[in-house]
Amino acid sequence: MLENVSLAIASPSAIGNPMIRKKVCLLGAYAVGKTSLAARFVHSMFDEKYLTTVGVKIDKKSIQIEDRDLDLIIWDLAGEDEFVRVRTSYFRGAAGYLLVVDGTRPATLEVADALRERIRSAVGPLPHVVLANKSDLVDDWHVADTDLQSLVEDGSKLFRTSAKTGVGVEEAFDALAREMIRSEA
Amino acid sequence: MFETWSDDLMCGLMTALDVVVVDYGDSADGVLVGEPPPWFLRFLPESKAGLEGLSISLGEHFLYLDSFLPDAEDFWDSAEDGRMKSGIWTESDLDGKTVHLGATVLSVSGRKLLLIERLRGRFEREREVIQKARAGKLDSQRKANEREREAAGLRGINEELEEAVADRTRELSLTNRLLREEISDREQAVARANELRQQLEAESRAGALGEIANQLAHELNQPLGAIANYLRGGLRFLARDGVHEGRAVEAIERSLVQAERAAAIIQNLRGFIASGRVDYEPTSVNGLVRDVIRLLQPEIDRNDVDCRLNLTSSLPKVTANGIQAQQVVLNLVKNAIEAMSGLDPADRLLVVSTSRAGDTEIEISVHDFGSGPEGLDLDQLFEPFYSTKVEGMGLGLAICRSIAESHQGSLIADPSPGPGLTFRFKLPIRVETHS
Numbered sequence: 001m002l003e004n005v006s007l008a009i010a011s012p013s014a015i016g017n018p019m020i021r022k023k024v025c026l027l028g029a030y031a032v033g034k035t036s037l038a039a040r041f042v043h044s045m046f047d048e049k050y051l052t053t054v055g056v057k058i059d060k061k062s063i064q065i066e067d068r069d070l071d072l073i074i075w076d077l078a079g080e081d082e083f084v085r086v087r088t089s090y091f092r093g094a095a096g097y098l099l100v101v102d103g104t105r106p107a108t109l110e111v112a113d114a115l116r117e118r119i120r121s122a123v124g125p126l127p128h129v130v131l132a133n134k135s136d137l138v139d140d141w142h143v144a145d146t147d148l149q150s151l152v153e154d155g156s157k158l159f160r161t162s163a164k165t166g167v168g169v170e171e172a173f174d175a176l177a178r179e180m181i182r183s184e185a
Numbered sequence: 186m187f188e189t190w191s192d193d194l195m196c197g198l199m200t201a202l203d204v205v206v207v208d209y210g211d212s213a214d215g216v217l218v219g220e221p222p223p224w225f226l227r228f229l230p231e232s233k234a235g236l237e238g239l240s241i242s243l244g245e246h247f248l249y250l251d252s253f254l255p256d257a258e259d260f261w262d263s264a265e266d267g268r269m270k271s272g273i274w275t276e277s278d279l280d281g282k283t284v285h286l287g288a289t290v291l292s293v294s295g296r297k298l299l300l301i302e303r304l305r306g307r308f309e310r311e312r313e314v315i316q317k318a319r320a321g322k323l324d325s326q327r328k329a330n331e332r333e334r335e336a337a338g339l340r341g342i343n344e345e346l347e348e349a350v351a352d353r354t355r356e357l358s359l360t361n362r363l364l365r366e367e368i369s370d371r372e373q374a375v376a377r378a379n380e381l382r383q384q385l386e387a388e389s390r391a392g393a394l395g396e397i398a399n400q401l402a403h404e405l406n407q408p409l410g411a412i413a414n415y416l417r418g419g420l421r422f423l424a425r426d427g428v429h430e431g432r433a434v435e436a437i438e439r440s441l442v443q444a445e446r447a448a449a450i451i452q453n454l455r456g457f458i459a460s461g462r463v464d465y466e467p468t469s470v471n472g473l474v475r476d477v478i479r480l481l482q483p484e485i486d487r488n489d490v491d492c493r494l495n496l497t498s499s500l501p502k503v504t505a506n507g508i509q510a511q512q513v514v515l516n517l518v519k520n521a522i523e524a525m526s527g528l529d530p531a532d533r534l535l536v537v538s539t540s541r542a543g544d545t546e547i548e549i550s551v552h553d554f555g556s557g558p559e560g561l562d563l564d565q566l567f568e569p570f571y572s573t574k575v576e577g578m579g580l581g582l583a584i585c586r587s588i589a590e591s592h593q594g595s596l597i598a599d600p601s602p603g604p605g606l607t608f609r610f611k612l613p614i615r616v617e618t619h620s
Contacts, residue, residue: 057275
């Protein structure tokens with residue numbers, strides 16, 4: 001016979017985990033490279049094959065920022081389009097986010113802008129950085145610098161990244177983590 | 186829902202469906218119903234893997250639930266029967282294996298249930314559908330980008346071509362302008378050269394007049410002296426009572442001949458120095474040579490030069506301006522005389538020849554037996570202001586060649602074997618009359 005087992009829903013602080021846990025969301029249109037950026041950051045890996053994310057993929061990476069241990073819980077949200085709509089509930093509890101655009105597809109800037117508005121409406125202003133990804137595809141780059149600058153008019157930082165080569169990826173996550181710590185103070 | 190949670194059938198059913206059922210009852214603690222499947226246990230640490238005394242926060246080990254359970258509590262608090270589904274999520278278990286999961290919150294007659302399901306085929310099917318649709322869109326975008334890139338490339342090539350054509354057109358325009366300027370400059374230079382040549386020829390004729398004035402005076406002195414003698418003789422015959430009238434007439438007639446000779450010499454001189462219109466007419470080169478030699482005979486004699494004429498008979502006439510052609514020969518002969526001034530008189534030999542040069546030309550050659558071409562630059566000899574003489578202006582041969590060329594002939598210095606130097610002056614047999 002099976003026995004019933006009691007489970008407790010406990011917050012990390014209740015367990016006494018000294019690690020600071022921060023939920024960060026990766027937002028952007030589909031196929032901008034959010035999953036690849038997470039894989040590069042968490043596992044230092046890159047896979048050329050495109051596999052669309054369904055729902056959300058959650059990863060974790062521990063980092064140290066300014067002598068503080070930080071657990072980044074990375075919510076890699078499915079890209080939004082006419083087939084998939086990002087649940088606003090996914091934003092709950094987020095401490096910051098990375099807004100990703102694809103430098104080879106100008107239309108991804110509009111999606112990014114709309115997502116930023118939605119997360120603002122849902123949870124208020126949060127620390128965030130903007131990633132112009134696929135910087136390795138120089139010949140296919142179609143996004144003007146002025147358009148990218150319009151995405152960071154709110155004072156956020158812009159990073160040109162390549163999940164394929166790793167360029168700018170660590171720097172972007174590091175900048176977001178510092179921003180989250182600063183905003184906490 | 187279930188009458189008793191220990192019901193074997195229902196728990197077995199949930200296990201078979203890979204569904205974990207958690208009953209939250211009236212408190213925040215959940216109760217795991219039935220035996221959890223292995224994939225669920227791999228999310229829990231070893232120490233908590235045993236079922237006995239399991240007390241664990243789902244939110245700690247299922248990161249998604251940490252955010253989702255507050256939504257579940259809100260749903261349960263609404264006190265309405267029904268269900269709320271979570272989205273699909275993917276997490277890694279403690280072995281690092283990714284698992285696709287979905288949760289359903291149930292509220293049934295006040296019971297709070299959470300169902301956690303491991304998604305296998307459903308996840309793959311859903312992803313396949315979405316990915317296929319997105320891949321099609323991506324492919325369309327990629328092709329559109331390629332078309333745009335190709336169009337941009339073509340535009341670039343077109344612009345480059347247009348730019349190249351514009352550059353080439355500018356270059357051609359510039360070249361054309363430069364050519365026009367060069368042509369204009371050359372035409373001006375040629376016109377100026379012709380003007381200078383004509384001036385030089387006129388000046389040379391005037392200079393030559395000065396040079397030959399003494400010779401002319403000497404030549405005129407003879408007929409004038411003869412005229413005076415004949416006239417004096419005639420007067421004496423007439424003074425003798427008319428007895429010697431016939432002899433007086435004879436003396437007067439002779440003086441007339443000499444006067445006509447003097448007039449001819451003067452007429453020749455006038456034609457020689459006249460500038461302006463140049464008339465070309467059939468001219469005998471042998472006659473021309475003889476006239477020059479006769480004119481220079483006093484100088485030839487004065488310099489003890491042995492002048493020999495080697496004239497070919499029956500030569501066709503050339504069409505030339507006699508005075509200019511004489512000037513050329515005169516210059517050449519005078520130069521030859523001067524070239525031999527340093528030689529012993531016995532060695533001063535001058536040969537002036539005429540001959541055919543091919544079918545179209547007659548050649549007048551002047552050969553001296555002087556020091557020859559040694560030390561001379563034969564090309565420079567014909568350049569203006571080049572002279573081997575202390576007092577020479579260096580224009581004589583330059584003008585001579587200019588005259589030869591204006592007759593469509595030529596003048597060269599020929600360093601033929603043997604002593605001395607030969608100048609060859611060629612004139613075409615047939616030349617159109619021109620001004």
